[in-house]
Amino acid sequence: xxxxxxxxxxxxxxxxxxxxxxxxxxxxxxxxxxxxxxxxxxxxxxxxxxxxxxxxxxxxxxxxxxxxxxxxxxxxxxxxxxxxxxxxxxxxxxxxxxxxxxxxxxxxxxxxxxxxxxxxxxxxxxxxxxxxxxxxxxxxxxxxxxxxxxxxxxxxxxxxxxxxxxxxxxxxxxxxxxxxxxxxxxxxxxxxxxxxxxxxxxxxxxxxxxxxxxxxxxxxxxxxxxxxxxxxxxxxxxxxxxxxxxxxxxxxxxxxxxxxxxxxxxxxxxxxxxxxxxxxxxxxxxxxxxxxxxxxxxxxxxxxxx
Amino acid sequence: xxxxxxxxxxxxxxxxxxxxxxxxxxxxxxxxxxxxxxxxxxxxxxxxxxxxxxxxxxxxxxxxxxxxxxxxxxxxxxxxxxxxxxxxxxxxxxxxxxxxxxxxxxxxxxxxxxxxxxxxxxxxxxxxxxxxxxxxxxxxxxxxxxxxxxxxxxxxxxxxxxxxxxxxxxxxxxxxxxxxxxxxxxxxxxxxxxxxxxxxxxxxxxxxxxxxxxxxxxxxxxxxxxxxxxxxxxxxxxxxxxxxxxxxxxxxxxxxxxxxxxxxxxxxxxxxxxxxxxxxxxxxxxxxxxxxxxxxxxxxxxxxxx
Numbered sequence: 194x195x196x197x198x199x200x201x202x203x204x205x206x207x208x209x210x211x212x213x214x215x216x217x218x219x220x221x222x223x224x225x226x227x228x229x230x231x232x233x234x235x236x237x238x239x240x241x242x243x244x245x246x247x248x249x250x251x252x253x254x255x256x257x258x259x260x261x262x263x264x265x266x267x268x269x270x271x272x273x274x275x276x277x278x279x280x281x282x283x284x285x286x287x288x289x290x291x292x293x294x295x296x297x298x299x300x301x302x303x304x305x306x307x308x309x310x311x312x313x314x315x316x317x318x319x320x321x322x323x324x325x326x327x328x329x330x331x332x333x334x335x336x337x338x339x340x341x342x343x344x345x346x347x348x349x350x351x352x353x354x355x356x357x358x359x360x361x362x363x364x365x366x367x368x369x370x371x372x373x374x375x376x377x378x379x380x381x382x383x384x385x386x387x388x389x390x391x392x393x394x395x396x397x398x399x400x401x402x403x404x405x406x407x408x409x410x411x412x413x414x415x416x417x418x419x420x421x422x423x424x425x426x427x428x429x430x431x432x433x434x435x436x437x438x439x440x441x442x443x444x445x446x447x448x449x450x451x452x453x454x455x456x457x458x459x460x461x462x463x464x465x466x467x468x469x470x471x472x473x474x475x476x477x478x479x480x481x482x483x484x485x486x487x488x489x490x491x492x493x494x495x496x497x498x499x
Numbered sequence: 500x501x502x503x504x505x506x507x508x509x510x511x512x513x514x515x516x517x518x519x520x521x522x523x524x525x526x527x528x529x530x531x532x533x534x535x536x537x538x539x540x541x542x543x544x545x546x547x548x549x550x551x552x553x554x555x556x557x558x559x560x561x562x563x564x565x566x567x568x569x570x571x572x573x574x575x576x577x578x579x580x581x582x583x584x585x586x587x588x589x590x591x592x593x594x595x596x597x598x599x600x601x602x603x604x605x606x607x608x609x610x611x612x613x614x615x616x617x618x619x620x621x622x623x624x625x626x627x628x629x630x631x632x633x634x635x636x637x638x639x640x641x642x643x644x645x646x647x648x649x650x651x652x653x654x655x656x657x658x659x660x661x662x663x664x665x666x667x668x669x670x671x672x673x674x675x676x677x678x679x680x681x682x683x684x685x686x687x688x689x690x691x692x693x694x695x696x697x698x699x700x701x702x703x704x705x706x707x708x709x710x711x712x713x714x715x716x717x718x719x720x721x722x723x724x725x726x727x728x729x730x731x732x733x734x735x736x737x738x739x740x741x742x743x744x745x746x747x748x749x750x751x752x753x754x755x756x757x758x759x760x761x762x763x764x765x766x767x768x769x770x771x772x773x774x775x776x777x778x779x780x781x782x783x784x785x786x787x788x789x790x791x792x793x794x795x796x797x798x799x800x801x802x803x804x805x
Contacts, residue, residue: 291793295595303789307782314778472607479601
C-alpha cells in the first residue's frame with residue numbers, strides 16, 4: 194500500500210511540479226533505482242560492495258556504445274546494456290564472492306577501478322573523461338522521444354516502479370528471506386541446508402543487473418555517457434544514499450537519494466566543494482545513525498516496515 | 500635513446516616511485532597490521548603533507564623552509580590523524596566495515612576542505628638542491644667498448660636524496676618497532692589485542708599513536724616527492740591506489756612484504772609506464788591485486804595460515 198502510494202504521489206507530482214524540480218525528480222528516480230539495486234546486496238544480503246559503479250557503467254556503456262558505434266536502436270541498446278551488466282556482474286561475483294568482509298570490499302573496489310581505467314584507456318571509442326552525447330535518433334523508443342521532459346519523467350517513473358516492486362517482491366519471497374538470514378547468521382543458514390554461496394551469487398547478479406538497468410536508462414534519458422559514472426565516486430554514492438535512507442528497507446534508498454540530491458543541489462549554490470557534504474554525511478551516519486532514516490522509523494514507529 | 504639507456508632511465512624513475520611508495524605503503528600497512536583498520540583516507544594524508552609543504556615553503560623561503568616542512572608537515576598531519584582516531588574511529592570501536600565507510604567520509608572532508616582553502620591549482624615546491632648528474636652508458640663502438648654519455652640519461656641529486664631518505668626512514672621505523680619499548684607494545688597489540696589489554700597495554704593510546712604515525716609517514720613521503728610532483732588537492736588518489744596494491748600484494752600487515760612489494764610495483768610501474776601507457780600499467784596492477792586477494796589472500800609474500 195505504502196509503496197503504491199509513493200508511486201501514485203510521484204505520478205501526481207508529474208502534473209504539479211515546476212519544470213526545474215520535475216527534471217530533478219526524474220533524475221532522482223533513476224538514481225534511486227540504482228540505490229535500490231545496491232540495497233539488494235548491501236541492505237538485504239549484508240555484502241558491502243565498493244564497486245557498483247562498474248555495473249552502473251556496464252549498463253551505461255553497453256547501451257551507449259551500442260547506440261553510438263553499432264547503430265542500434267534505443268530498445269536494442271537498452272537490452273545490450275542490461276546484458277553487459279549481467280555478464281560483468283556474474284564475472285565479478287564469481288571471483289569476488291570467494292572473499293568476504295574487508296577483502297570483498299577491496300576486491301570490488303579494485304575491479305571497479307580496473308573498469309574505470311579500461312574506459313579511460315580506450316578513450317578513442319569511449320571519449321574517456323569527456324564522454325559523449327547520445328545522438329537524438331538513438332533516444333526514441335517505440336515512437337516516444339525520451340529526451341522530452343514529459344516522457345522522460347514518466348519513463349523514469351516506470352523504471353523506478355519496476356525496481357521498487359521487484360525489490361519488494363524479492364524481499365517477501367522465500368529467496369529474499371534467505372538473503373536476510375544470510376546477513377544475520379550465515380553459519381546457521383548453511384546448517385539448515387541452504388546453499389549460501391549460490392544465494393549470494395544470485396543476489397549479486399540481480400543487484401548488478403538492476404544497477405546496469407539504471408545505468409542504461411540514465412544514459413538513455415539524459416543522453417550523456419561519460420567515464421565519471423564509472424569512477425569511485427559513483428560506487429560511494431549509492432552506499433551513501435542507502436545508508437542515509439536506511440539499509441534493508443525498501444523505501445530507504447529513494448528517501449536517501451532524494452534527500453542527498455537536494456542537499457548537494459542546495460550546497461552547490463554556496464560552494465564548489467559540494468562533496469564535503471557527502472563526507473560529513475558519511476562520517477555522521479556511521480557515528481550517530483547507522484540505521485538511516487527509514488531504519489529509525491522502523492525502530493521507533495512501525496516494526497513491520499518492509 | 501636506445502633500449503638499454505632507456506631501460507636504465509625507467510629503472511631509476513621507478514626507484515624513486517618505489518622509495519616514496521614504500522614509505523606511504525608502510526604507513527598504511529602499519530595501520531592495518533596493528534589496528535585492523537583499512538584507511539581509505541590515507542591518500543588524503545599524503546596530499547595534506549604536500550600541501551602543507553607548500554604553505555611552509557611559502558612562509559619560510561630557502562632551504563630552511565623545506566627542512567622545516569619536512570618536520571612540520573608530518574607532525575601536523577600526524578596530529579590531525581590522532582584527532583580523527585579519537586573522535587571518529589574510537590567511537591566506532593574499530594569495526595572494520597564501519598571504519599571503511601567513515602574513512603571514505605574523512606577522505607571527502609579532507610579533500611574538499613583543501614579545495615576550499617588551497618584551491619584547485621597545482622603548485623610547485625622548489626627542492627633545496629637539484630643538480631643534474633649525467634650518467635654514463637657502456638657502449639660498443641667501432642673501437643671496442645667505450646663509455647658514452649647518452650643525451651637524456653641522468654638523474655638529479657634530489658631524486659637520489661629521496662631514495663636515500665626513504666631508506667633511512669624505513670630503517671628507523673624498523674629499529675623503532677624492533678628495539679624500542681613503544682614498538683614492542685605496538686607489536687604486542689598487533690599480535691593479540693585482548694591479551695595486550697589484559698597485560699595493561701593502553702590499547703587506545705597505542706591505536707591513536709599508530710594512526711598518527713601511519714599518517715605522518717604518508718605526509719613525509721609527500722614532502723619528499725613534492726619537488727618532483729606538484730601539490731594538488733586531488734593528488735591523493737594515485738598513492739592510495741598504489742599503496743593498496745603494495746600492501747595487499749606484500750601481505751596485509753606484513754612490513755617486510757610491503758617493502759618488497761613496493762620495490763617490485765614501483766619498478767615495474769616505472770618500466771611499464773615508460774614503454775607502454777601508464778593507464779595500462781594501472782589496469783594490470785589493479786587486476787593483479789583483485790586476483791591476489793581472491794586466490795592468495797595472505798599476499799604473495801605472506802606466510803600461510805594467518
